[in-house]
Amino acid sequence: MEQNVVEPTVIEGRDIIVLYGSETGNAEDIALELSKMTRRLHFKTVCDEMDEIKLAELIRYRLAIFVTSTTGQGDLPRNTAKFWTNLRRTRLNNTNCLGALKFTIFGLGDSSYPNVNAAARKLRARLKQLGATEFFRPGEGDERHDNGIDSAYLPWSQELREHLVTDYPLPGNLQPIADDIPLPPKYHIEFEMGNVLPTPSSDSLQPEPYPPTELLDIPNSLTALVNSNTRVTPISHWQDVRHIQLSVQAEKKDVYLHKMLPFLAGATAVIYPKNFPQDVQTLIDMMGWDSLADRQFDRNRSTLPKKLYPLTTCQSVLRDLLTHNFDITAVPKRSFLRQMSHFATNENEKERLLEFTKPGNQQEFYDYTSRPRRTTLEVLRDFPSVKIPLRYALEMFPVIRGREFSICNGATSVPPTFKEDGQFKVELTAALVEYKTIIRKPREGLCSRYLKHLKAGTTIKISINPPTSPTLRPENMLVGPETKRQGRPLIAVATGTGIAPIRALINDRKAAGIKAPVLVFFGCRNEKADFLFEKEHSSSSSKQPSSRDDEAVYWGDNVRVIPAFSRDENPTQVKPLLPPGVESETTDRIPTDMLEIVEQGKNYVQHQIKKHGYEVSRLLMGNVAPVICVCGNAGRMPERVRSAFEDVLVEYNLVPGKEEARAWVNNSDKVVYWQEVW
Numbered sequence: 001m002e003q004n005v006v007e008p009t010v011i012e013g014r015d016i017i018v019l020y021g022s023e024t025g026n027a028e029d030i031a032l033e034l035s036k037m038t039r040r041l042h043f044k045t046v047c048d049e050m051d052e053i054k055l056a057e058l059i060r061y062r063l064a065i066f067v068t069s070t071t072g073q074g075d076l077p078r079n080t081a082k083f084w085t086n087l088r089r090t091r092l093n094n095t096n097c098l099g100a101l102k103f104t105i106f107g108l109g110d111s112s113y114p115n116v117n118a119a120a121r122k123l124r125a126r127l128k129q130l131g132a133t134e135f136f137r138p139g140e141g142d143e144r145h146d147n148g149i150d151s152a153y154l155p156w157s158q159e160l161r162e163h164l165v166t167d168y169p170l171p172g173n174l175q176p177i178a179d180d181i182p183l184p185p186k187y188h189i190e191f192e193m194g195n196v197l198p199t200p201s202s203d204s205l206q207p208e209p210y211p212p213t214e215l216l217d218i219p220n221s222l223t224a225l226v227n228s229n230t231r232v233t234p235i236s237h238w239q240d241v242r243h244i245q246l247s248v249q250a251e252k253k254d255v256y257l258h259k260m261l262p263f264l265a266g267a268t269a270v271i272y273p274k275n276f277p278q279d280v281q282t283l284i285d286m287m288g289w290d291s292l293a294d295r296q297f298d299r300n301r302s303t304l305p306k307k308l309y310p311l312t313t314c315q316s317v318l319r320d321l322l323t324h325n326f327d328i329t330a331v332p333k334r335s336f337l338r339q340m341s342h343f344a345t346n347e348n349e350k351e352r353l354l355e356f357t358k359p360g361n362q363q364e365f366y367d368y369t370s371r372p373r374r375t376t377l378e379v380l381r382d383f384p385s386v387k388i389p390l391r392y393a394l395e396m397f398p399v400i401r402g403r404e405f406s407i408c409n410g411a412t413s414v415p416p417t418f419k420e421d422g423q424f425k426v427e428l429t430a431a432l433v434e435y436k437t438i439i440r441k442p443r444e445g446l447c448s449r450y451l452k453h454l455k456a457g458t459t460i461k462i463s464i465n466p467p468t469s470p471t472l473r474p475e476n477m478l479v480g481p482e483t484k485r486q487g488r489p490l491i492a493v494a495t496g497t498g499i500a501p502i503r504a505l506i507n508d509r510k511a512a513g514i515k516a517p518v519l520v521f522f523g524c525r526n527e528k529a530d531f532l533f534e535k536e537h538s539s540s541s542s543k544q545p546s547s548r549d550d551e552a553v554y555w556g557d558n559v560r561v562i563p564a565f566s567r568d569e570n571p572t573q574v575k576p577l578l579p580p581g582v583e584s585e586t587t588d589r590i591p592t593d594m595l596e597i598v599e600q601g602k603n604y605v606q607h608q609i610k611k612h613g614y615e616v617s618r619l620l621m622g623n624v625a626p627v628i629c630v631c632g633n634a635g636r637m638p639e640r641v642r643s644a645f646e647d648v649l650v651e652y653n654l655v656p657g658k659e660e661a662r663a664w665v666n667n668s669d670k671v672v673y674w675q676e677v678w
């Protein structure tokens with residue numbers, strides 16, 4: 001049952017704008033939470049993506065909260081591109097155009113990246129340059145902290161609230177709207193009269209029917225045919241890794257594609273997963289939406305979230321929205337549990353839900369949601385008295401976001417006929433997310449489950465996203481300004497499916513005729529199980545299987561791949577390989593962290609970099625600045641790899657000490673460093 005809703009009071013001049021930049025939804029979620037907080041303080045609040053707001057509109061506000069994550073190589077997210085370009089126009093310099101704006105900013109980042117929180121810092125600096133002043137200190141969250149972004153966000157947002165309460169007092173006796181009272185819903189849905197499509201009876205549903213194949217009308221998307229979807233790891237291996245081949249049809253209007261092809265390194269294909277019908281039915285049953293589920297709704301009279309995509313066929317019923325658009329199996333956020341509490345009719349349930357959302361109860365919240373990866377459906381099942389009114393459900397369930405996968409075939413995907421018929425091939429390497437949680441329940445990610453059952457012959461919608469980072473421009477990745485013919489050497493470090501964008505880059509370089517050497521360090525668990533692309537052909541013309549020396553595999557004449565198998569029998573050779581002509585006694589010292597190989601039985605990419613330090617040092621210090629790519633697992637790998645490169649620089653006397661080595665790696669004249677980890 002719905003509690004009494006309280007409308008924020010309209011107070012002349014009490015306006016605030018909350019603007020966000022977000023790649024995968026974390027910053028968006030925080031922005032929405034902050035906008036609810038300001039609405040409860042009776043601020044007339046607008047919350048939107050930065051790109052939805054023109055500078056002229058921003059200038060009308062006196063108060064703003066910015067929230068942005070950092071992506072790529074210290075870049076702002078895609079949905080800020082227009083806003084950020086406008087903000088940086090040189091003709092705004094010295095205009096003090098934001099002189100009347102007071103702002104604060106919260107950044108989301110990950111300290112395993114060298115440019116930690118760079119986007120928020122850049123944005124903050126530019127806002128100040130244009131005259132804006134800060135009304136509250138900036139906050140920075142770090143994914144690496146124990147409770148992730150929340151470790152910094154929760155105290156920051158609480159302090160921000162206190163600051164707003166004190167510095168922007170409410171008139172008279174007006175009080176903030178308490179957290180346990182629902183705000184009015186933002187959206188509503190109107191149904192067509194009398195137009196009910198037949199409800200599929202539960203008998204007619206298969207035990208696990210697959211998601212429907214209807215297509216969504218997604219702006220700028222392309223139609224793709226699934227040619228194959230093959231598991232490349234053995235069934236006995238813990239992880240199901242898929243190689244997926246798609247035939248894509250571009251239209252003449254997709255000008256951006258014509259511009260970016262044939263350089264595809266760093267580009268991603270976005271796959272739009274769907275829910276399984278059985279899950280949708282479970283939700284409908286639990287919420288008591290049966291009578292509405294198969295009613296056609298009227299788009300013109302409804303106010304729906306902007307990012308809901310209709311079906312390409314015009315008929316849309318609530319069940320379609322739930323199947324194609326709302327993420328009903330995600331791990332719920334704190335704000336979801338808080339909203340649920342508004343609709344709990346059982347007092348114990350209500351109290352328990354509110355407990356989870358109280359400041360200081362983060363651990364309980366994580367233990368209940370994130371750690372066991374409890375899905376929204378399971379949480380709803382645990383609180384049976386909660387019946388969410390449909391108009392609130394529209395804002396409570398997150399919209400399904402497309403999932404990005406690195407394109408792994410690169411330029412070889414684009415045949416010469418592309419200009420005439422617009423057809424090209426895209427290959428993806430996807431590791432499906434399946435695991436047992438601490439409550440021993442097997443779990444699958446939404447997209448993983450969708451991909452697992454995606455059959456060859458199915459037509460789907462995909463989008464192609466060019467890389468966000470300027471680092472990935474062909475002039476950086478292939479040649480560099482000074483080396484037109486030979487190209488830059490490439491040292492690539494990949495773990496697991498991190499090999500996907502690197503393979504694309506290698507293919508792009510081949511297609512561009514770059515002859516400079518390529519050294520790939522590839523980390524995985526077992527040679528026999530997940531050495532992805534081990535049998536890559538040595539060149540597209542000869543179709544010979546790759547050849548090997550005792551340790552490396554060759555992908556063509558100038559591409560040498562050195563694997564690190566973390567779970568196989570240990571290598572006995574842990575000393576650095578000797579430069580030609582150097583006697584063994586000069587290098588019989590084993591670097592301390594290479595002892596890990598012997599002591600812990602682990603052989604990782606950073607160890608191989610050091611072991612092959614001599615070869616690496618030659619590439620680092622040639623005449624041409626090399627490209628270093630690091631792709632794969634987030635966590636400690638990127639830092640350790642960076643440190644291994646620094647050690648090599650010191651070990652081979654290329655720089656005097658670690659500090660100089662760090663400066664060297666960060667100097668874009670010396671090396672192009674591209675890190676993409678997830």
Ligand SMILES: Cc1cc2nc3c(=O)[nH]c(=O)nc-3n(C[C@H](O)[C@H](O)[C@H](O)COP(=O)(O)O)c2cc1C
Nearest residue numbers: 022023024025026027069070072074109110116117
């Ligand atoms: C491909 C990729 C690149 C990233 N680059 C950086 C970076 O350069 N610096 C940083 O501090 N965080 C970086 N991050 C971490 C994100 O900022 C962090 O995960 C954040 O919570 C994402 O928020 P969002 O979902 O709103 O985009 C990166 C994350 C990804 C997936």
